[in-house]
Amino acid sequence: MISDPDVVGLLYLVTIACFIVALKFLSSPxxxxxxxxxxxxxxxxxxxxxxxxxxxxxxALMVVGLAIGTVVGLVGARTVRMxxxxxxxxxxxxxxxxxxxxVALAEWHNAVELGSDETVSIVLSALIGSISFAGSAVAFAKxxxxxxxxxxxxxxxxxxxxxxxxxxxxxxxxxxxxAEDQWLLYGLIGLALAFGVxxxxxxxxxxxxxxxxxxxxxxxxxASATGFVxxxxxxxxxxxxxxxxxxxxxxLMAKAMNRSIANVLFGAFGQVxxxxxxxxxxxxxxxxxxxxxxxxxxQLSFARKVIVAPGYGMAVAQxxxxxxxxxxxxxxxxxxxxxxxxxxxxxxxxxMNVLLAEANVPYTxxxxxxxxxxxxxxxxxxxxxxxxxxxxxAARHDTASPIYGMPILDVDxxxxxxxxxxxxxxxxxxxxxxxxxDPKTTMLFGDAKDSVxxxxxxxxxx
Amino acid sequence: xxxPLVIELTILVLAAFLGFEVISKVPxxxxxxxxxxxxxIHGIVIVGAILVxxxxxxxxxxxxxxxxxxxxxxxxxxGWFVTDRxxxxxxxxxxxxxxxxx
Numbered sequence: 001m002i003s004d005p006d007v008v009g010l011l012y013l014v015t016i017a018c019f020i021v022a023l024k025f026l027s028s029p030x031x032x033x034x035x036x037x038x039x040x041x042x043x044x045x046x047x048x049x050x051x052x053x054x055x056x057x058x059x060a061l062m063v064v065g066l067a068i069g070t071v072v073g074l075v076g077a078r079t080v081r082m083x084x085x086x087x088x089x090x091x092x093x094x095x096x097x098x099x100x101x102x103v104a105l106a107e108w109h110n111a112v113e114l115g116s117d118e119t120v121s122i123v124l125s126a127l128i129g130s131i132s133f134a135g136s137a138v139a140f141a142k143x144x145x146x147x148x149x150x151x152x153x154x155x156x157x158x159x160x161x162x163x164x165x166x167x168x169x170x171x172x173x174x175x176x177x178x179a180e181d182q183w184l185l186y187g188l189i190g191l192a193l194a195f196g197v198x199x200x201x202x203x204x205x206x207x208x209x210x211x212x213x214x215x216x217x218x219x220x221x222x223a224s225a226t227g228f229v230x231x232x233x234x235x236x237x238x239x240x241x242x243x244x245x246x247x248x249x250x251x252l253m254a255k256a257m258n259r260s261i262a263n264v265l266f267g268a269f270g271q272v273x274x275x276x277x278x279x280x281x282x283x284x285x286x287x288x289x290x291x292x293x294x295x296x297x298x299q300l301s302f303a304r305k306v307i308v309a310p311g312y313g314m315a316v317a318q319x320x321x322x323x324x325x326x327x328x329x330x331x332x333x334x335x336x337x338x339x340x341x342x343x344x345x346x347x348x349x350x351x352m353n354v355l356l357a358e359a360n361v362p363y364t365x366x367x368x369x370x371x372x373x374x375x376x377x378x379x380x381x382x383x384x385x386x387x388x389x390x391x392x393x394a395a396r397h398d399t400a401s402p403i404y405g406m407p408i409l410d411v412d413x414x415x416x417x418x419x420x421x422x423x424x425x426x427x428x429x430x431x432x433x434x435x436x437x438d439p440k441t442t443m444l445f446g447d448a449k450d451s452v453x454x455x456x457x458x459x460x461x462x
Numbered sequence: 463x464x465x466p467l468v469i470e471l472t473i474l475v476l477a478a479f480l481g482f483e484v485i486s487k488v489p490x491x492x493x494x495x496x497x498x499x500x501x502x503i504h505g506i507v508i509v510g511a512i513l514v515x516x517x518x519x520x521x522x523x524x525x526x527x528x529x530x531x532x533x534x535x536x537x538x539x540x541g542w543f544v545t546d547r548x549x550x551x552x553x554x555x556x557x558x559x560x561x562x563x564x
Contacts, residue, residue, distance in 0.1 A: 019503050019506075020480065020484060022499065022503065023481070023484045023485055023500065023503070024484050024485075026492065026495065026500075026545075027487065027488035027489075027492060027496055028488075028492075029489060029492060032495055032496075032499075032549050033549040035499065036499055036542065036546050036549060039499060039502060039503055039542070040502075043503075043505065043538055043542070046506060046509055047508060047509070047512070047538075050508075050509045050512045050513065051512060053513075053516070055517070056512070056513075056516030056517070057516055057517070058515055058516060058518055058524060058527070061515060061524060061527075061531075062516065064528075065528050065532045065535065066531065066535050068535070069533070069534065069535020069536040069538075069539060070535055070536075070539045072532070072535075072536045073535065073536040073537070073538065073539030073541070073542075073543065074540070076536070076544075077539070077540045077541075077542075077543030077544045078543060080544075082547075082548075082551070085494070085544060085547075085548060088540065088544050089494075089497060089498050089501055089541075089544060091540075092501055092502075092505075092537050092540040092544065093501045093504075093541075095533040095534070095536045095537045096501070096504050096507055096537035098530075098533045099507045099508070099510070099531075099533040102511070102526050102527075102530035102533070103507065103510040103511060103527075105526055106514045106518070106527055106530070107514070109522060109526070110523055117467050209494075209497075213497050216501050216504070219501075220500070220503075220504045222507075223504045223506060223510070224474065224477075226507060226510045227470075227510075229510075231464060231465055231470075232509060232513075233465060233470070233473060234506065234509060235506060235507065235509055235510060236470055236473055236477070237473055237477045238503055238504070238506040239507070240474050240478050241477050241481040242481070242501075242503050243478065244478040244479070244480070244481025245482070245485045245496075246481075246497070246500050247481075247482075248482050248486065249485065249496060249500070252488065252493065253493055256490055256493070341491075348494040348497075349490050349491070349493035350490060350491040350493045350494040350495065353491040354491075354494065354495075354548055355551075358551045368490065
């Protein structure tokens with residue numbers, strides 16, 4: 001048992017220092033993994049210190065709760081496939097927000113003569129935590145494709161959202177003003193949950209990483225607010241660190257996609273969707289040309305320079321290992337092979353780097369968008385594997401397109417383009433890709449893994 | 463620990479600036495792992511959950527505290543292992559990128 005408050009404070013200070021170092025290390029490629037370990041150590045110190053505080057009860061429940069949470073977290077984190085990582089981050093973020101809201105609820109329930117600063121903290125923690133919980137759940141459902149990744153909109157949505165949020169705020173103000181009805185906070189949490197759902201529903205799947213990052217910052221702020229309720233500096237500081245870092249990260253991510261936060265949150269990809277679909281599918285007689293693995297194999301084998309542009313389709317099909325094999329095969333034949341990584345290829349910035357690293361693709365072959373774009377005009381064949389929106393030339397010139405202004409891979413500037421795709425279904429943003437109508441483009445339909453395996457066989461036979 | 467509100471607010475503001483400063487130069491490819499790592503860190507709310515459950519006297523508070531503890535623990539454990547798995551993918555890298563020491 002630790003009874004000296006100074007010792008407790010110092011141990012929590014160790015935790016805070018660990019978290020700061022962890023964030024610092026996590027933003028540098030060389031130290032990132034170490035950073036996570038440092039953060040883990042800090043967390044263990046905080047948990048051990050708290051468990052050793054005097055006067056804690058309910059040990060049976062404590063042990064069972066820790067055990068269940070550990071099993072859920074472990075199983076979830078270990079068994080999920082790399083492609084599903086973004087959803088897992090969303091879920092683990094949501095439960096954190098839920099925990100913060102529940103802590104606030106418990107404090108409200110047991111409150112005797114709360115000071116107004118404590119009530120403010122309880123209200124904020126419950127409000128933000130609940131929004132984060134519900135919003136993350138919807139983000140998870142969208143990424144997992146339990147509900148459509150497309151924006152879900154209905155008339156008057158913004159009005160309803162504002163009313164719900166105002167309702168929650170009104171209950172919060174009533175609580176702060178001194179009303180001590182238990183139901184105030186239940187109502188507030190209910191409305192905040194509803195708002196969380198409705199706030200994420202209209203956001204398109206392609207913008208989900210930015211939203212998850214924002215909700216991540218929210219959860220940090222909720223945790224920080226619980227720190228004020230419980231008079232715990234470790235919570236205040238750690239929560240705020242995440243709140244600030246998460247906000248900055250959200251801005252950086254949005255910038256990588258050339259979208260403003262306001263546009264992501266309220267622009268609803270879907271609002272302009274109808275116009276864009278009409279515009280992109282110009283009925284000027286251009287049609288999509290399908291090709292066969294054999295033809296593509298010949299094209300590839302006799303090319304001097306090939307660039308692979310991988311996207312989420314490759315990730316879903318788990319084709320990254322086969323793609324590497326194909327690239328190795330081509331390199332043996334003297335073909336120069338490079339990979340073009342769009343900052344938001346996959347479902348999150350950096351997602352594609354992770355997947356290709358998993359397949360042991362040499363880091364020296366991976367090129368970020370700005371480095372590779374000038375090379376497309378000298379490229380013989382671009383192999384677009386399950387990427388869609390990040391290759392859509394409409395982003396450069398079609399002001400009516402919802403992705404207008406997003407930086408893209410200039411694959412259309414290469415001598416020829418082969419698009420490997422499951423079907424003609426539009427991509428995550430829900431819009432058509434005019435690249436497919438380009439006379440230089442041929443389509444190789446089928447599951448990415450299947451197609452790549454056929455290509456490997458065909459290249460070997462060439 | 464009864465810390466005066468003004469001190470707590472001071473700490474809060476300093477932490478906000480520190481949070482901005484500490485990750486200001488992060489390369490794109492680390493955005494996802496960093497988000498996941500930050501996600502793990504806000505699992506610190508587990509401290510709040512332990513305090514609530516440990517001090518709970520009535521059934522309602524016990525139930526709420528228990529639920530909070532389960533959620534927070536999942537956040538901590540899941541968040542850490544997801545981050546570690548992601549970063550593990552980067553480990554056999556022949557050359558670190560240029561700005562790795564920033």
